């Protein structure tokens with residue numbers, strides 16, 4: 001066995017809402033190590049604004065939450081997963097309240113539930129609990145504080161998993177190789193249980209609302225290790241993200257259109273009425289597709305969201321964050337329209353798991369956005385994703401708690417760096433990054449065609465060849481690892497989109513515009529699937 005090996009009982013890869021809530025649950029009985037590839041606080045969870053869906057109002061019902069989720073999922077949700085999540089939602093929220101998350105309080109006198117519940121598109125009741133418009137930040141800060149206080153939890157920020165370690169004898173996951181980004185050494189971490197809580201893959205697209213961490217590492221690593229993935233063709237796009245070189249990932253809330261904002265071309269023409277009778281108030285998917293169509297037709301980089309007809313004071317009061325953030329980059333939204341583009345927002349597919357968060361590999365779990373549990377189907381219902389992370393953290397906890405700890409007797413090799421050299425031509429990596437994300441945006445984006453998908457598949461195959469060669473020959477760094485993972489995940493997205501010969505939910509193909517009467521999730525199996 002390697003002398004420099006770090007051992008832990010549970011290795012959690014990811015410090016978002018899914019990873020941290022699991023760590024807190026396990027820590028009283030297990031030695032837990034939590035990895036984050038940058039800081040512990042940089043992840044999608046911290047940027048979540050809206051809130052978390054749960055049936056908390058006595059006038060609401062689990063059945064209604066289930067129905068709303070199934071409607072959004074456009075016929076592809078797995079009913080057991082939807083019921084499971086809806087039933088466990090209130091318990092997950094009560095645990096966060098007990099941990100001290102400062103959710104916004106109800107304003108009415110003695111309401112049936114003491115916290116404020118808001119309603120979002122697709123929900124038939126008020127069921128979104130939130131902490132003002134910074135829910136993710138409030139939840140993450142509370143969880144991080146608890147995690148830091150616990151003596152059984154070892155936190156390793158700036159540690160990036162390279163690949164999972166799978167025992168060839170038992171076909172069990174027994175840990176991971178991890179790059180220490182400061183020393184640039186790759187060390188094995190041996191673990192009885194390994195949990196991927198590594199977030200989504202929206203960085204595969206040129207424009208995204210996600211932070212840089214969302215490069216689908218978990219999905220790529222699980223695939224290489226022999227796990228199935230599902231529904232990778234369903235990536236949710238938010239219609240309006242700020243288009244500005246200094247601030248690329250900032251969402252311009254749909255409430256701006258709700259308050260009369262009009263989408264315009266650079267020449268001032270309002271175009272949404274050409275696409276839908278509800279014009280700018282059409283649902284998210286229709287607006288995203290319309291903007292994409294206009295950008296492609298006119299060869300323009302962005303469209304404009306115009307709310308200049310509202311007085312400055314009104315905008316400052318109703319949209320303080322948007323007003324302030326745009327002002328910071330030199331846009332006075334009371335005087336100028338806001339440049340916007342649609343942006344990749346959420347990965348509905350992922351690593352296939354059961355209702356315990358278990359993957360195809362013994363000893364390996366996947367929870368949060370990296371997992372495919374069957375909850376979202378072909379489209380995600382707003383505010384169901386933080387909830388999914390919490391509910392499956394609890395499910396994985398129960399599974400780990402009740403499992404026997406199998407001793408690891410296998411030899412784990414040290415990472416071999418004897419045949420690699422320092423990369424001199426960094427431009428090869430940066431160029432491939434740009435090309436990959438551009439190919440995904442142009443050919444595998446909001447509106448697809450068979451021809452575009454075929455072209456993307458070919459380009460990505462070529463990129464993968466180059467990247468894998470570079471990977472074998474050079475010393476590792478995080479950019480190269482992320483690029484390798486993104487290329488892998490992009491190829492899975494294209495393969496899934498090519499398999500779906502219809503348009504459904506988030507997948508829209510001009511060559512197959514109809515929705516079939518019956519459809520199944522898209523399941524991909526790796527060659528080494530046992």
Ligand SMILES: Cc1cc2nc3c(=O)[nH]c(=O)nc-3n(C[C@H](O)[C@H](O)[C@H](O)COP(=O)(O)OP(=O)(O)OC[C@H]3O[C@@H](n4cnc5c(N)ncnc54)[C@H](O)[C@@H]3O)c2cc1C
Pocket residue numbers: 013014015016017018019035036037038040042043044045046047048049050051052053135136159160161162197198199200209210211213214217218251345346367368369370382383384385386387389
């Ligand atoms: C702007 C924005 C607003 C949103 N608003 C809402 C909302 O209101 N309600 C809602 O339900 N959802 C919302 N979402 C979606 C939701 O935030 C995410 O789906 C959820 O936070 C994902 O949590 P997670 O724990 O799975 O992953 P993340 O929070 O993304 O955490 C991933 C973690 O994995 C680590 N990691 C990744 N790869 C590696 C590796 N190779 N090695 C080591 N560590 C690694 C990262 O460092 C990070 O710590 C929003 C998302 C965004 C971007």
